[in-house]
Amino acid sequence: MSLSDTAITLERFNESHLGGVTALYNDPAVTRQVLQMPYQSVEVWRKRLEADNERAVKLVALHQGAVVGHLGLEQFSRVRRSHAGSFGMGVAPAWQGKGVGSKLLAAALDVADNWMNLHRVELSVYSDNEAAISLYRKFGFETEGLFRDYAVRDGVWVDTLSMARLRRTPKAG
Numbered sequence: 001m002s003l004s005d006t007a008i009t010l011e012r013f014n015e016s017h018l019g020g021v022t023a024l025y026n027d028p029a030v031t032r033q034v035l036q037m038p039y040q041s042v043e044v045w046r047k048r049l050e051a052d053n054e055r056a057v058k059l060v061a062l063h064q065g066a067v068v069g070h071l072g073l074e075q076f077s078r079v080r081r082s083h084a085g086s087f088g089m090g091v092a093p094a095w096q097g098k099g100v101g102s103k104l105l106a107a108a109l110d111v112a113d114n115w116m117n118l119h120r121v122e123l124s125v126y127s128d129n130e131a132a133i134s135l136y137r138k139f140g141f142e143t144e145g146l147f148r149d150y151a152v153r154d155g156v157w158v159d160t161l162s163m164a165r166l167r168r169t170p171k172a173g
Helices: 015-026 042-050 100-114 130-138
Strands: 008-012 056-063 066-075 084-091 120-126 142-153 156-166
Touching: 008 100, 015 042, 015 056, 015 066, 056 100, 066 100, 084 100, 100 130, 120 130, 120 142, 130 156
Parallel strands: 084 120
Antiparallel strands: 008 056, 056 066, 066 084, 120 156, 142 156
């Protein structure tokens, strides 16, 4: 099944998606690739949803009403870092490699570029997550550094990459 066969819609994350987003990040294959703890409650996600502000864009990808992906983009609140933001995302294992991540990321970067006026979007990703790294590179992200022993996963220390995309704007003149 691919996106050409199936309709994937994007919506702003809201109360009706809480169960689906919780289930997404509680999937062991997804938990393994993000910095979430396993067995998160719906209440954890409800609090994150309540913390909504205009510097944050929280999207879900839906297939027939079911959550198959999530992306949260947040602009930094510090004045000297307000030109930048970061994001995190997760895609259900059955939907990985089928364009869901691309659709979420394209929508988020459109908002980052055209509505939030972000010059810099950054992320961290486990250095062995080749599929995600490939997706980010496709959207212009470049590796800026390696964080050694950044997090524990499956009982061992793992490295992450720091990646960023700088938006070049033409100079007026």
